[in-house]
Amino acid sequence: MTDTAATGNNFIRDKIQRQIDAGELRGSEVQLRFPPEPNGYLHIGHAKSICLNFGLAEHFGGKCNLRFDDTNPAKEDLEYVDSIQDDIHWLGFDWSGEIHYASGYFDTLYDYALHMIDNGDAYVDSLSPDEAREYRGTLTEPGKNSPYRDRSPTENRQLFEAMRSGELEEGSCALRAKIDMASPNMNMRDPIMYRIRKVPHHQTGDKWCIYPSYDFTHGQSDALEGVTHSLCTLEFEDHRPLYEWFLTKLPVPAQPQQTEFGRLNINYTVTSKRKLRLLVDQGHVAGWDDPRLSTITGMRRRGYTPAALGNFCEAIGVGRSDGVVDMSMLEHAVRGDLDKNAPRAMCVLDPLKVIITNYPADQSEEFIAAGHPNRDDLPSRTLPFSRELYIEQDDFREEANKKFKRMVIGKKVRLRNGYVLLAESCVKDTVGNIVEVHCSYDADTLGNDPADGVKPKGVIHWVDAKAGKRATVRLYDRLFNDPTPDRGEGEYLDKLNPESLRVVENCWIEPSLADAAPEDRFQFERTGYFVADKLDHSADKPVFNRTIGLRDSWASQGSA
RNA sequence: UGGGCCGUCGCCAAGUUGGUAAGGCUCGGGGUUUUGAUCCCCGCAUGCGCAGGUUCGAGUCCUGCCGGCCCAGCCA
Numbered sequence: 001m002t003d004t005a006a007t008g009n010n011f012i013r014d015k016i017q018r019q020i021d022a023g024e025l026r027g028s029e030v031q032l033r034f035p036p037e038p039n040g041y042l043h044i045g046h047a048k049s050i051c052l053n054f055g056l057a058e059h060f061g062g063k064c065n066l067r068f069d070d071t072n073p074a075k076e077d078l079e080y081v082d083s084i085q086d087d088i089h090w091l092g093f094d095w096s097g098e099i100h101y102a103s104g105y106f107d108t109l110y111d112y113a114l115h116m117i118d119n120g121d122a123y124v125d126s127l128s129p130d131e132a133r134e135y136r137g138t139l140t141e142p143g144k145n146s147p148y149r150d151r152s153p154t155e156n157r158q159l160f161e162a163m164r165s166g167e168l169e170e171g172s173c174a175l176r177a178k179i180d181m182a183s184p185n186m187n188m189r190d191p192i193m194y195r196i197r198k199v200p201h202h203q204t205g206d207k208w209c210i211y212p213s214y215d216f217t218h219g220q221s222d223a224l225e226g227v228t229h230s231l232c233t234l235e236f237e238d239h240r241p242l243y244e245w246f247l248t249k250l251p252v253p254a255q256p257q258q259t260e261f262g263r264l265n266i267n268y269t270v271t272s273k274r275k276l277r278l279l280v281d282q283g284h285v286a287g288w289d290d291p292r293l294s295t296i297t298g299m300r301r302r303g304y305t306p307a308a309l310g311n312f313c314e315a316i317g318v319g320r321s322d323g324v325v326d327m328s329m330l331e332h333a334v335r336g337d338l339d340k341n342a343p344r345a346m347c348v349l350d351p352l353k354v355i356i357t358n359y360p361a362d363q364s365e366e367f368i369a370a371g372h373p374n375r376d377d378l379p380s381r382t383l384p385f386s387r388e389l390y391i392e393q394d395d396f397r398e399e400a401n402k403k404f405k406r407m408v409i410g411k412k413v414r415l416r417n418g419y420v421l422l423a424e425s426c427v428k429d430t431v432g433n434i435v436e437v438h439c440s441y442d443a444d445t446l447g448n449d450p451a452d453g454v455k456p457k458g459v460i461h462w463v464d465a466k467a468g469k470r471a472t473v474r475l476y477d478r479l480f481n482d483p484t485p486d487r488g489e490g491e492y493l494d495k496l497n498p499e500s501l502r503v504v505e506n507c508w509i510e511p512s513l514a515d516a517a518p519e520d521r522f523q524f525e526r527t528g529y530f531v532a533d534k535l536d537h538s539a540d541k542p543v544f545n546r547t548i549g550l551r552d553s554w555a556s557q558g559s560a
Numbered sequence: 561u562g563g564g565c566c567g568u569c570g571c572c573a574a575g576u577u578g579g580u581a582a583g584g585c586u587c588g589g590g591g592u593u594u595u596g597a598u599c600c601c602c603g604c605a606u607g608c609g610c611a612g613g614u615u616c617g618a619g620u621c622c623u624g625c626c627g628g629c630c631c632a633g634c635c636a
C-alpha cells in the first residue's frame with residue numbers, strides 16, 4: 001500500500017454525503033469553486049484546496065469552477081491569472097464552464113449596494129481611515145457609531161454615485177454596512193463594502209474607481225454561481241455571520257453555505273504568499289519556480305508529480321485543527337509515486353575511476369538493463385561496458401568491516417546490471433587521495449552468482465568511462481533549518497539553510513539518459529529520484545534536479 | 561479580562577445515537593531482493609489537555625480549569 005487515496009479523512013465529504021442521504025440535494029447538484037486571488041503563485045496549501053474542491057466535485061459528480069477573487073487591483077496581476085491556470089491544469093484538474101471573475105460581477109454588486117442603501121442597510125461613511133479605526137473600538141471595548149451613520153438613503157445614494165464617478169478622493173469615504181458597532185465580532189462592526197481605489201484593474205481596465213471588499217463580494221459571487229458549498233480556511237470563520245447577513249439582505253439567486261477547514265502547514269517550509277514573495281524578491285531563491293519552494297510551480301520543477309501531491313492531500317485529510325504536517329509525509333507520497341513510475345538509470349555523482357585489469361582495452365560489450373525492476377511495460381535500456389568505468393567515491397574503501405557492503409580491496413562486489421568485480425589495489429595521489437581502483441572481473445557472473453558460490457553482499461552503480469556522458473546535477477535540500485519558519489513574523493530569513501542547493505558539475509550519466517526530455521523523471525539507482533530540468537536541460541548539456549533521495553536506512557543508522 | 565475555533569500516540573487523523581481507542585507518516589525488529597530502494601511480516605496510546613461529576617459503563621454527557629490558533633486592513 002503505497003498510498004491511502006481511498007481512505008483519507010474528510011469531514012466535508014462526509015457532511016455533503018449526509019445531505020445527499022437526507023435527500024437535501026443530489027450529487028450532480030454539488031457545486032464548488034476554487035477562488036484564488038491573483039496576487040501571487042499558488043503553493044502547497046492551495047494544492048490542498050484545489051484537490052479538496054475539484055476532488056469533491058469529481059467524487060459526487062458535481063461541478064467546480066474557477067473564480068478569480070480579484071477585488072483588489074492594486075495587488076493583482078495578469079501574470080498570476082495565467083500561472084494559476086497553469087498550476088491547476090498541471091495538477092490534473094479542469095474547471096467547469098468559463099473562468100469566472102469576481103470583477104465580472106462588479107455591475108451586479110454595485111446594484112446590490114444600491115439595494116442596501118435604499119433599504120437603510122448601508123451608508124457612506126466620511127470618516128478617514130484613521131478615524132474609522134478609533135471608532136471601531138477594540139477587542140474588548142465596543143466601537144461607537146460614526147456621525148455619518150444616519151445619513152438618508154437619498155444622501156447615501158448621491159454620495160455613493162459620487163464615489164463611483166471619481167469626484168471623491170481615495171480614503172475620503174467608504175460604503176459600509178450598517179450592522180452593529182458594539183458587536184463582539186469585529187467583522188460585524190459596520191464592515192466596509194466599497195472603497196475608492198483609483199487604480200486600473202487587470203480585467204475591467206479603468207471602468208471602476210471603487211472596488212467592493214472581500215466580504216461584500218465573496219458570498220454574492222458564490223450565490224451568483226450557484227455554489228452550494230463554499231469552502232475556505234479557518235480564519236474566515238468569524239466572517240461567516242457576515243457572509244450570511246449579506247445573503248439575507250440581498251435578492252440573491254441561491255443560498256450557498258460556507259464551511260471552514262484547517263489550513264495546511266508543513267514544517268521546514270513557508271506557505272505564506274507574503275513570505276514566498278520576499279524570498280523571491282530578495283533573491284534568496286531563483287524565482288517563484290525555484291525547486292526549493294513549496295509553490296506548485298517550484299515543486300513541479302523539483303520533480304514532484306501531480307499524483308504525489310494528490311495522494312499527499314488525501315493522506316493528510318481535512319479537519320478543523322491547525323497543525324503542522326511532517327515534511328516526511330510529503331516525501332513519502334513523492335517517493336511512493338516515483339518508485340512506481342520512474343524509469344531507472346545510473347548516474348555517478350562523485351566519480352572514482354575503476355580499471356578492470358583483466359578486461360582487454362580494445363573490447364567492449366552492451367548489457368540490457370530493465371527500465372524498472374517490477375514493470376516490464378517500461379522499455380529496457382542498453383548499457384555499454386568496457387575496461388574503464390566510474391563508480392561513486394563513497395562506494396570504495398581500502399578496508400572496512402562486514403557491514404560495509406560495497407567495494408573493498410580483496411572483496412567482491414556486483415556491478416548493477418553487470419559483472420562481479422574483485423578489487424585488487426588502488427592508486428593514490430601525492431596527498432593520499434584515492435584516484436583509481438584496479439579490479440578484475442569474473443566473466444561468468446553476468447546474470448549468475450560466482451562459481452565459487454560466494455555471493456557478493458553488495459551491488460554498486462557505475463557508468464562506463466568511454467560511453468558515459470557528463471551532466472550537471474543540482475542537489476536540493478530543505479530551504480530552512482528551522483522546523484517552523486512560518487511561525488510568527490520576521491526573522492524567518494535568518495533560518496535559511498545555506499546548503500539548500502549544491503550544484504555538482506561533471507557527474508557521469510549512462511548514455512541512455514542523453515535522450516531525456518525536460519521534465520522526464522528517473523530514479524538514479526541507489527541515489528534518488530531526479531528530473532531533467534524543465535528549463536536548463538538539453539541533450540548537449542544535461543541538467544538534473546534531485547527531487548528527493550532514496551530512503552537510506554544505512555545512512556540513517558549512522559553508516560559504519 | 562470581548563467573540564469565534566481547536567486540544568485523541570513524536571506528526572497528520574478516525575472515533576455517527578455513551579459500551580470498552582481505526583488508518584497513514586515517523587521509528588524499532590525480521591523476511592525477500594543484482595537498488596543498504598521497493599515489497600512483505602511484526603511491534604509501537606490501560607489511554608484520549610487537566611480535575612471533578614453523572615452512569616453498570618465516557619474520548620464520547622455535565623461542571624470547572626489549563627493550553628493553542630484567529631479577529632481591532634478602506635487585504636483576501
